[in-house]
Amino acid sequence: MPGPFTVWTYDWVPQGPRGHVRDIRLRWALEEAGLPYAVRSVRFEDRTGPDHLAIQPFAQVPALQDGEITLFESGACLLHLADLSEALMPRDPQARAETLQWVIAGLNSVEMVSVPWWFIGLSKPPENPLEGWLNARLDRLSAVLATRDHLAADRFTVADLLMADILRVPKLRVLLGPYPALEAYTARMLDRPAFRKARQDQLDHFAAADAARAEAARAEG
Ligand SMILES: N[C@@H](CCC(=O)N[C@@H](CS)C(=O)NCC(=O)O)C(=O)O
Structure with missing residues (x-):
């Protein structure tokens, strides 16, 4: 138990x-x-x-x-x-594998770029040397989410939760303008009652x- x-x-x-x-x-x-x-x-x-x-x-x-x-x-x-x-990950082996894959992709292919990009941006350099790398990741992620509503298993999973939390960082979210599929995906995930409660509880x-x-x-x- x-x-x-x-x-x-x-x-x-x-x-x-x-x-x-x-x-x-x-x-x-x-x-x-x-x-x-x-x-x-x-x-x-x-x-x-x-x-x-x-x-x-x-x-x-x-x-x-x-x-x-x-x-x-x-x-x-x-x-x-x-x-x-x-509720977080289906038990079907293929769906489970997809979920695991997209959780690791969130951490290791997107956040691995977005956090250093954000950190370098804090010192306000004229050009952020990681911007091209980050945009390449957003390009590819956007292509995936232009064809479906969720990352894995044709339904909400913990991979969406994680990816939306990565993408909603305010400085990064501004970059989503040219990526309507990514912006719509992020907005959809953040509209979930569980997210809204979690955020309010943290603020409180x-x-x-x-x-x-x-x-x-x-x-x-
Ligand atoms: N890879 C870690 C990163 C954790 C992390 O960056 N935590 C931040 C808060 S969101 C923190 O504790 N920052 C204070 C610090 O690094 O000293 C994870 O995903 O749990």
């Missing part, structure tokens, strides 16, 4: 990443699967402490606890949940931390 499930995240992050911290992938998947879960936080300032490093050796979030099992890496956590819920989680911190500062005088 799987569970109980706990999603680990930070207690607080600055405004910028709120709504985009990768615990949202786990929240979204658990919501899609209808699996109840708790959220636990590591204090942002304690992320390099031994307790958190024992769970996430890169001092990042998220991590997932499923009963006695603890694992990190959002992709690994998603695949773990997908093994537990047909960090807002509660603001309130708690303000209260602690007041108490300290």
Whole structure:
């Protein structure tokens, strides 16, 4: 019997990443699967402490606890949940293989380019040297999604959840203008009630931390 499930995240992050911290992938998947879960936080300032490093050796979030099992890496956590819920991944061998393939493609062919592209963009270079590489990936992904509504198995899977979360990063989403199939796909996925709940819950989680911190500062005088 799987569970109980706990999603680990930070207690607080600055405004910028709120709504985009990768615990949202786990929240979204658990919501899609209808699996109840708790959220636990590591204090942002304690992320390099031994307790958190024992769970996430890169001092990042998220991590997932499923009963006695603890694992990190959002992709690994998603695949773990997908093994537990047909809502996330069909059991038919071909459909399952397609789902696994597109989860890894999201992580290793798209996010592997989009995150460094985004990071280089932070320093506002006149030209981002990774833009051509990223556009080549978007070109190909767009060609796939111009012919179908989902990446794998002719239905929503955890691969769509992951890919939409990769594509919705605001700076990247702006680039989707010339790719109507990609923009429509992303918008469709983000319209899912499970995503909207996961996002709102994450925003509420960090807002509660603001309130708690303000209260602690007041108490300290
Ligand atoms: N490959 C990791 C990346 C995790 C990641 O980048 N987490 C961010 C939050 S979304 C984080 O913890 N950033 C703080 C840091 O890297 O120090 C995964 O997918 O779980």
